[in-house]
Amino acid sequence: MIGVTLGGGVGRFEGEYGLVIDALESVRMVTATGTLVEASRTCNPDLFWAIRGAGANFGIITSATYKVHRYMNNGNVYLVDFTFPFNLSSSYSKVAESLQDNLNPKLAGNAFIIYNAATNQVYHSLVLMRFHCEC
């Protein structure tokens, strides 16, 4: 999780809720001199800023604290999963491109290229997910 965080932490909710790095509140880390320090917005803020975007080379993080949030709708989500045969790549790419600036941030998507070993077929897979609808 910490490795993911320092690399940004992309995810299906980032359109509305940001990256995992945006949830990071503070860390404890060992710096190059072997000193254990805390970094947060109020403690060593320059170091905290540096690790949130400039990579993992400022030291070894031994502990990380994240803000979490209470979920609603009993944590239920609405999930729509599309697959497209690979020979439709051109059409699929045009559709994906058209969504690029138009996708509602409450409706987040992940796009994969997957291989089905059982059928020996390659597919485009588009997974769209939303916690709940306001309609």
Place this chain on the structure above:
Amino acid sequence: MKLAASYNISFLATGARHSYSTTIGDLHNGLAIDMSRFKSIEIDQAAETVTVGPGVVMNDILDPLYEAGFILRKQSSSLPYI
């Protein structure tokens, strides 16, 4: 870290060892410091935070967070619907 630095040995820290970067590709004959045993997870209900050790992977926190009533991402809507 002090020992590696004093002997000029390059090192990096590893957790689940899933990732790759060009920096890692440039590292040769270095020291991999394995953090995978630091598996602590602490949920603070009042502060609404979770603190994890560097050996924790995403899969480790999902159930504990859910059982405590939390997710890592904020929901902004107040109208539930299934």
